[in-house]
Amino acid sequence: MRILTLVRTELRRLTATSLARLALVALMLVPVIYAGLYLWANSDPYGNVKNIPVALVVEDTGATVNGQSVNYGRQVHDQLMADGGVKWIDATADQAASGITDGTYDFTLTLGPDFSTMLASSGTATPEQAVVQLTTNDTNSFLASTIAATVAEKVRLSISQQVGEAAALQFLNGFATIHANLSTAVDGANQLADGTAQAQAGASSLASGAAQANSGAADLASGAATAASGASTLSDGAAQTNTGAQQLADGLDTLADQSSGLPNQADQLNDGAQKVAAGNAELATQASKLAATTAAAAAQVPTVRADIVDTLKKSDLTADQQAAILAQLDQIGGAVTQGNTAVQTLNGQVSALSSGAVQVAAGTQTLATQAPQLVAGIASADSGAQQVANGTQQVADGASDLASGTQQLADGAATLKTGTQQLADGSATLATGATSLNAGADQLRDGLTSGVAQIPNYTGDQAQAAAAVIATPARVDTDTVTKATTYGAGMAPFFISLAAWIGIYALFLIIKPLSRRALTAMKAPLKVALAGWLAPALLGALQMVVVYLVVTLALGFGVANAPGMLAFMILTSVTFAAIILALNVWLGSVGQFIGLVLMVVQLVTAGGTFPWQTLPGPLAALHHALPMSYAVDGMRQLMYGGDMLLALNDAGVLAIWLLGAGAFTYFLASRTTRARTLRDLRPSLIG
Numbered sequence: 001m002r003i004l005t006l007v008r009t010e011l012r013r014l015t016a017t018s019l020a021r022l023a024l025v026a027l028m029l030v031p032v033i034y035a036g037l038y039l040w041a042n043s044d045p046y047g048n049v050k051n052i053p054v055a056l057v058v059e060d061t062g063a064t065v066n067g068q069s070v071n072y073g074r075q076v077h078d079q080l081m082a083d084g085g086v087k088w089i090d091a092t093a094d095q096a097a098s099g100i101t102d103g104t105y106d107f108t109l110t111l112g113p114d115f116s117t118m119l120a121s122s123g124t125a126t127p128e129q130a131v132v133q134l135t136t137n138d139t140n141s142f143l144a145s146t147i148a149a150t151v152a153e154k155v156r157l158s159i160s161q162q163v164g165e166a167a168a169l170q171f172l173n174g175f176a177t178i179h180a181n182l183s184t185a186v187d188g189a190n191q192l193a194d195g196t197a198q199a200q201a202g203a204s205s206l207a208s209g210a211a212q213a214n215s216g217a218a219d220l221a222s223g224a225a226t227a228a229s230g231a232s233t234l235s236d237g238a239a240q241t242n243t244g245a246q247q248l249a250d251g252l253d254t255l256a257d258q259s260s261g262l263p264n265q266a267d268q269l270n271d272g273a274q275k276v277a278a279g280n281a282e283l284a285t286q287a288s289k290l291a292a293t294t295a296a297a298a299a300q301v302p303t304v305r306a307d308i309v310d311t312l313k314k315s316d317l318t319a320d321q322q323a324a325i326l327a328q329l330d331q332i333g334g335a336v337t338q339g340n341t342a343v344q345t346l347n348g349q350v351s352a353l354s355s356g357a358v359q360v361a362a363g364t365q366t367l368a369t370q371a372p373q374l375v376a377g378i379a380s381a382d383s384g385a386q387q388v389a390n391g392t393q394q395v396a397d398g399a400s401d402l403a404s405g406t407q408q409l410a411d412g413a414a415t416l417k418t419g420t421q422q423l424a425d426g427s428a429t430l431a432t433g434a435t436s437l438n439a440g441a442d443q444l445r446d447g448l449t450s451g452v453a454q455i456p457n458y459t460g461d462q463a464q465a466a467a468a469v470i471a472t473p474a475r476v477d478t479d480t481v482t483k484a485t486t487y488g489a490g491m492a493p494f495f496i497s498l499a500a501w502i503g504i505y506a507l508f509l510i511i512k513p514l515s516r517r518a519l520t521a522m523k524a525p526l527k528v529a530l531a532g533w534l535a536p537a538l539l540g541a542l543q544m545v546v547v548y549l550v551v552t553l554a555l556g557f558g559v560a561n562a563p564g565m566l567a568f569m570i571l572t573s574v575t576f577a578a579i580i581l582a583l584n585v586w587l588g589s590v591g592q593f594i595g596l597v598l599m600v601v602q603l604v605t606a607g608g609t610f611p612w613q614t615l616p617g618p619l620a621a622l623h624h625a626l627p628m629s630y631a632v633d634g635m636r637q638l639m640y641g642g643d644m645l646l647a648l649n650d651a652g653v654l655a656i657w658l659l660g661a662g663a664f665t666y667f668l669a670s671r672t673t674r675a676r677t678l679r680d681l682r683p684s685l686i687g
Contacts, residue, residue, distance in 0.1 A: 007534050028507075034502055035551070052087055054107055057110040058077045077111070080155070119159070212311075273361040280354040281357075290346075486557070496544075504540050513584035525670040575658040578662050602628035
């Protein structure tokens with residue numbers, strides 16, 4: 001008996017009656033219905049999220065920003081309505097609360113009364129986070145709650161981007177203002193540095209001039225002191241001359257009264273006149289020296305005043321302080337001038353007195369030698385003596401005034417010397433401070449110049465572009481090696497693998513695992529085992545062809561490697577047929593139940609929904625051991641255009657399972673051939 005004969009016999013048995021054929025067709029359609037309906041229902045669930053009803057409650061009362069009224073809540077509302085990501089429905093707070101409870105809405109999104117106020121506070125000293133209130137109800141749908149969280153996060157990111165872009169734009173515009181103001185400050189700092197450099201040079205010149213003025217004032221004080229000493233000596237000499245002149249006048253009066261004693265008195269008078277002439281000559285010499293000294297002092301006054309005026313102009317003294325110094329200087333200069341005038345007058349008078357004394361001496365000499373003529377000359381001499389006495393009195397008075405004036409000049413010159421010394425010291429301090437000020441101005445200028453270079457200065461368009469980047473500093477560029485076109489296409493490898501297992505499992509509800517009669521009659525366990533596997537394998541392959549047509553034609557899922565995908569689906573089905581056959585041959589109905597358990601275990605370990613790395617440790621270990629994991633991975637590689645080497649590796653693992661299950665079935669068939677029981681010939685309904 002051949003293998004194909006055994007297969008045809010089994011297939012005839014399965015189609016022997018109408019009911020049997022109906023049962024076979026129904027079981028053959030199980031994987032088609034399972035995979036087709038599930039993948040159809042989930043072909044594009046994310047594309048239909050727009051049908052999820054969501055209540056949108058906007059209670060925002062608005063806010064005022066930069067003098068303008070804004071309502072960010074209404075702006076968000078309009079954007080969401082225009083976006084249409086879900087089915088947004090305007091609702092009040094009460095409508096939303098009741099609707100999410102009774103299932104009218106899957107979730108609600110609420111923007112409170114202070115939504116705009118909180119967003120606007122980001123530019124104040126007391127910022128607050130705006131709240132987007134999301135309300136979900138898992139009794140409506142757990143996945144709807146997950147979608148709600150995703151939608152709310154997108155809303156939050158959109159709001160954050162807009163607010164962040166506005167804040168960044170305001171920040172960058174502030175930078176532009178700072179840059180402009182600092183540029184102006186740099187210009188001012190350059191001018192300040194130039195001015196302080198000039199001030200430093202002026203302060204140095206002022207210090208030099210003040211030192212020169214102080215030196216001149218010291219010379220003036222010394223000369224004034226000398227003039228005061230000479231004037232005092234002149235005053236004493238003038239007093240002595242006046243005393244002699246008075247004595248001369250008195251003598252001439254006596255001489256006039258006592259003409260009889262004229263010869264003797266003439267000799268005495270001649271002696272006195274000679275002394276007066278000598279004293280007047282000495283007095284004239286002193287007066288001439290004093291006149292020269294005071295004239296030199298008076299000549300220095302304008303020069304000293306001009307030096308001090310230049311020095312004061314370069315100083316940092318106030319106008320009132322400069323005027324006070326100049327007033328005191330002018331007072332001293334006036335005193336010097338007056339003293340010089342008085343000295344010059346006195347010098348003239350002394351010169352005249354000296355001339356008169358010489359005349360008196362000559363007269364007395366003549367009187368002494370010419371006694372006869374003496375009486376006549378006495379009257380003339382007496383008159384001249386009276387004039388000399390009066391003149392010497394005037395000289396004495398002028399000399400006293402001169403002594404007082406030159407003393408005032410000496411005192412003023414000493415005060416001027418002290419003031420110019422203070423001016424020189426202050427000018428030196430000013431020069432030092434100006435140097436420090438200039439260094440600080442240079443440092444300020446350099447610092448501002450460096451700061452301006454580091455502050456960005458964007459144009460309007462540049463600032464807008466920079467603000468957009470700051471608000472969204474990074475984007476995600478997705479580059480896929482392979483890509484499932486839809487959610488359903490992404491789940492197809494997993495559910496096709498499950499359908500293959502379910503289809504084979506369902507077939508073994510009506511297919512006999514092995515022909516016990518054939519084992520007894522043929523004594524060829526290998527052929528019987530192959531025939532027992534080939535019948536469900538052929539039916540399973542047919543199931544996979546139908547499932548492939550449904551997936552590609554009816555559902556429209558794309559397949560990158562169509563021949564390879566179909567061949568791999570058939571390999572998966574025939575491998576599962578070998579495994580379930582082995583379980584049934586080994587344990588009968590218990591083996592069939594274990595096949596159901598294996599399906600459940602592989603449902604969670606195959607990594608069809610979540611990555612297998614998320615599984616607990618024991619289940620992750622089963623992922624690498626059970627065949628459905630490799631079936632799912634291989635179909636993904638072929639359907640999405642992945643790595644063919646990985647697909648071949650997955651096919652190799654399935655082939656190992658196929659050969660292993662077939663070998664185990666052959667082993668069981670051989671053992672049955674060697675030892676038969678009545679149960680083997682007439683098995684019970686439950687195996």
